[in-house]
Amino acid sequence: MTSAAADLIRQSASVLAAAISEGEVSSVEVTKAHLARIAAVDERVHAFLQVTSKAALESAQAIDEKRKSGATLGVLAGVPIAVKDVLTMRGVPTTCGSKILEGWRPPYDATVVSRLRAADLVILGKTNMDEFAMGSSTEHSAYGPTHNPWDLERIPGGSGGGSAAALAAFETPLSIGTDTGGSIRQPAAVTGTVGVKPTYGGVSRYGLVALASSLDQAGPCARSVMDAALLHSVIAGHDPRDSTSINAPVPDVVAAANRGDIRGLRIGLVKELSGEGYQAGVLQRFNESVELLQGLGAEVVEVSCPHFDYALGAYYLILPSEASSNLARFDGMRYGLRVGDNGSNSVEQVMSLSREAGFGAEVKRRIMLGTYALSSGYYDAYYGQAQKVRTLITRDFNAAFEKADVLISPTAPTTAFKIGEKVDDPLAMYLNDIATIPVNLAGNCAMSLPVGLSPADGLPVGLQIMAPPMADDRLYLVGSALESALTDRWGHLLIQEVPNL
């Protein structure tokens, strides 16, 4: 790799976009540099399930020509991006990390993908994930785990480990993730990158293969707060194809990231998202950040959200219930894997054999949990009660946002753990999302950004900022203030400290 190319892959998306629009570098050169990087390191990282090199270079070429013709380009025109393999892309295999969708090529683009194309971004390919986004380590991908660029023996978080690891490995400057219980934020935390779960309904779910429809939300992943803001502004906004999409102006996240002034802002520390279960190194970096925020003029208050203690339980009833229904369509009848169609098996047997062979253990576990929770006679005790808890958690948030403009907590209780360490212990795995799940249940928005390396293991620690629904701009306001204070202290973004691969 030439030093010029090495420079290109370490640049932020906003710098690349400016250079491309000024004609200092072409989108083709930038794209080639990233494709070369993927070719060089992805065998070890395994962030990608599909690299669409030919299509990427063709669109880069088209964007370069468009620029030369003097046409108006989007703010991120020509910049490469990777998309989590849970979003449909016309003609490109979309597997959701599952064997059951092997070979399926969707005939349509997800709205998020259409918006990326319309904004002239260059799509490099599809990133690895836990099967159907069920997991916190990307170990549940049917196509093998993704490795954390900070330490290849460790997990990159999940379910969107591919999208986060690709950023930390400098394979792409931007990526798209989806977050049902923390699948954007927890990978961001353990890879030293930035990830945002927008307000539910803020980004269209059309073309996002549903895990739990009432919790799923696509969002931006980047290496800096500003890059995430730029990407957020590209993908967000009302979509008539998604009935749950909010028909209101998108909060001005880019302006908020530019402003970064938090003097007088009230920041709430959530009592329930701290203490026991959180690693000392994680808490140390978190507490330092709180002091830093105070130093920047914010007023820090403690708030209590007592029902957050029930969030994990409610989540693991609602998610499997919806998933058991959403995943019913994978039955071997119309697309994907079909097993046992030998002329003697009945249609029910073929459905059953296809699902038996096509789904992994974690997916089966959650389908069974959900099927049970929705069963007649159990519905009220499980799904019904969980929905009540959900209401109580929303009320906790509402009360907390009376006292504070944003809330903060560590994103995840621990730094990246070793691959294989928790894969056989579902409960330990589920606890990774203890701090991120309440936001999905209530439907508001949150960001994770890197706040240093844990002194215990030298691995990245993430801080979570939570804001009320449709106040996504506050995430960027606080995130950018904190990021800039930390950058001043370190002399660079934390991601620059990632070891050379």
Add this chain to the structure above:
Amino acid sequence: MSNTQLTVPFAEAMTRYEPIIGLEVHVELGTNSKMFCSCATTFGASPNTQVCPVCLGLPGSMPVLNKVAVESTIRIGLALNCEIATWCRFARKNYFYPDMPKDYQVSQYDEPLCTNGWLDVTVATDDGPQVVRVEIERVHMEEDTGKLTHAGGATGRIHGADYSLVDYNRAGIPLIEIVTKTVIGTGPLAPAVARAYVTELRDVMRALGVSDVRMEEGSLRCDVNLSLNRPGAGWGTRSETKNVNSLRSVERAVHSEIERQAAVLDGGGRVIQETRHFHEDTGRSTSGRSKEQAEDYRYFPEPDLVPIAPTRTWVEELRATLPEVPSVKRARLQSTWGINEFELATLVNAGAVELVESSIAAGVDAAAARKWWTGELLRVANERGVELADLPVTVSQIARVESLIADGRLNDQLARQVFEGVLAGEGDVDVVIAQRGLAVVSDDGALLSAIDEALAAQPDVAEKIKSGKIQAAGAIVGAVMKTTKGQADAAKVRALLLDRLGVSE
């Protein structure tokens, strides 16, 4: 299928048992696009040509509710005197079947859009017409499934088939389910009440313009629930008969199920809770899926759709669009047109009421309009096996023919030939007349020579007439009509004949 199904004759069964019926009617709405996507809904299109990622349930696709479908459902609810919910949701009904693209059906469960209505129906009894109020439990929306065709195998069902084909054109077409409360106390009138209810419901749908309600195309489907009990005893176990595809079958299905269940109970047996399939050819049903162990559909609120909360203003706006209630309208027409109940029933059964109405509006005399639609045109429609409304003839063509008759330029016999030409696609009324040379012979000279010819041929008849037996004139008029190939005005021939012979009426 047992060919030796035991039955007790209906009249005898009625001496020992009381039937309780419940009817579930599915109506396919005639919206231009499907329930949750913009695919077309045309009946009979090539398989799988009216599909998209949404109605195929492809991963990632999401439903968006068709507003017209909601409007139609509210109008149906209002026409059936229902309460309209202020807030309700869709639910997912989960079960695996290859005709369902998502392996769940988007339906309504415990929060239907319309509840607690009624519909009055009239049945004929020995003591004259009797009005029965059928109470409506609920009216809700759901999406239709795809259509399976099973090839090979003896039963035509999925089990034992060599292979099955699926057409998803129908998947996602808006379907309305109208469920009655249990209808009790109708006794031997139960079959007639069931038929009258479905007929009246069909007329209401037609008047609302929300569906073409064609049972033979499946846009109106009826499931018949029925149980028998001995007077004073508790309710019996019910069966649910499906595949009831005509109004006549509704009546026959109730009738035959009463006979069957009575035989089971008389024999000391127990009626099994099951789905039965009605067979048009035999008029009997065969056993289908047992419902003894109720299937668990694991209903839960559909998270991909937002709740429906119709404002009261909107509901009132829709109420203002309701047409005249069919039964009220029939009473009005009966008195305006001066016809009896039987004549009206003929019009209703022929599906001719609206056609006659619009013919009258186009200037045709009421009696003439009825005569054409329930006579010659109905005969052709039956011959072709199509609905009257689908014949390629317009009310303005009928108006034109009638005005030509009034002017004496056509007679009834010629008019029938004109319609024959129009229906055969030979062109408009005047084109057919010109091409077929169908004009009344009005030249007195030509008629008189034809009369003279006929009198000469039948001198005995001529004598009879002269001697005052005027009724014998018919033979001469007939002969003249024959020589003029029907193109003469019979009344005029008769007048000329009598004048020629110097007799008067």
